[in-house]
Amino acid sequence: MTAHAFPKLVLFDLDGTLLDSAPDMLATVNRMRAARGRAPMPLHELRPHVSKGSRAMSAAAFPELGGEVPAELIREFLDTYEGELGRHSLLFDGVAELLDAIEAAGSRWGIxxxxxxxxxxxVMPALGWDTRSAILVGGDTLPERKPHPLPLLHSAEQLGVAIGDCAYVGDDQRDIASARAAGMRSVVALWGYRRDDDDPRDWGGDALADRVHDLLDPGLWASLR
Incomplete structure (x- = not known):
């Protein structure tokens, strides 16, 4: 870690960590449900599944499938979601301030x-992040995705930053597992999406943050050194 508050590189998960995209996801599944004559699904029922991905959200939207979600339904979800992308989502409170502070401190951030x-x-251009994020790695960018460590290892290597000078912030257990496997410090974003039976204290993160604003506290980053 560097001497200032932030690591040289702070990597973030996107949905549920930087971006409250649950409303976009809700619009997606409700379009799918409407096409089948179903009533809209309330946000509070979908929200816990958002960080688990399209398969988990589709399973929640159509519980009669018993978790067995066919590939064509996943494709329908992704195609429908592309039409709703960014239409309803918002940054979590404090994210803009946090990213500004990371840059002002001379550190970099990525997704x-x-x-x-x-x-x-x-998603990036509308937020102005296409020119600010040091790296963007998606779930299909590499042969492996989280919870595998490759996406985090790749990000650090591409940017020439030692693992010890990086940290990862995420709201899902897979985020923390990926960081642990990569040997990277991690922060659990407690403001994100998770089911009631998920206990983030069991994930093995190096720190837990209740709010985005907690990441502006130098003491939190000092605790990771």
Whole structure:
């Protein structure tokens, strides 16, 4: 870690960590449900599944499938979601301030997500992140995705930053597992999406943050050194 508050490189998950994209996902599944004559699904029922990806959200939207989601339904979800992408989502409170602070401190930040790369790339320009994020790794950018360590190892290597000078922030157990496997420090984003039976204290993260603003506290980063 560097002497200032932030590591040289702070990597983030996207959905549920930087971006509250659950409303986009809700619009997606409700279009799919409407096409089948179903009533809309309430946000509170879908929200816990958002960080688990399209398969988990499709399974939640159509519980009669018993978790067995066919490939064509996943494709329908992704195609429908592309039409809703960025229409309803918002940054979590404090994210803009946090990214500004990381840059002002001379550090860099990037995104490692399991969202397909072609969708993640489309999110960036409207947020102004296409010219600011040091790296963007999607779920299909590499042969492996989180919880495998490759996306994080690749990001550090591509940017020429030692693993010990990086940290990863994510709201899902796969995020923390990926960081642990990569030997990278991690912060659990408690403001994100998770099921009631998920206990983030069991994930093995190096720190837990209740709010985005907690990541502006030098003490949090000092605790990772």
């Amino acid at each position: 490692v997500t399991n969202k397909p790369e072609y969708l993640a790339v489309q």
